[in-house]
Amino acid sequence: MSHTPPRNILVVGCGSAGEATLMHMMEELRTQSGTGGTAPRPSFRFVSIDQPPFAEVGPTDLPSVANGGGRYVSIGTKQSYRVFDAGLSIKLGERKALGEIATWAPRAPRTVILMTAPSCHHSTEPRGGC
Structure with missing residues (x-):
């Protein structure tokens, strides 16, 4: 039986609601993979795109996308x-x-x-x- 390597999956969240969704997805993947507090499965990449110039702190029970192994991209300006x-x-x-x-x-x-x-x-x- 041949082994199919995992595909790389890019998940993009836009705005605050998109970032919150990513945080929950990342947490669920961490829970399912049993990696605890480390980054989710290596085949997943998470990017949050939002207006503020710096990544915001997520809900108190979850790390932000950037702190959880993803990336934050600001499209805002001062x-x-x-x-x-x-x-x-x-x-x-x-x-x-x-x-x-x-x-x-x-x-x-x-x-x-x-x-x-x-x-x-x-x-x-x-x-x-x-």
């Missing part, structure tokens, strides 16, 4: 909208494509304030409030 708008306008101006944003870009970028939503992990609201 850059102000004004700086983002200036850079985008320069790039589009160089390509003579400012018309691409003319109908929807704010007229006064310095007045735009970006708010980030609180993490569901840290929210004091009931789960449905996230």
Whole structure:
């Protein structure tokens, strides 16, 4: 009988709910494989993608994805909208494509304030409030 090597499996979670799902999956795999507190099966790779610049702490009973053997990828920025708008306008101006944003870009970028939503992990609201 031939032995089929395990396939590599990439599991990606997006946002706070995706990260929480990954944490629970990782814990379940650790429990099933009997590895205790170490990383889950080596054929699995876990990646959490979210807005905050740094990985957040998970629920108290589970390690975060990054602390549990996975990876955290931030797609957020601390850059102000004004700086983002200036850079985008320069790039589009160089390509003579400012018309691409003319109908929807704010007229006064310095007045735009970006708010980030609180993490569901840290929210004091009931789960449905996230």
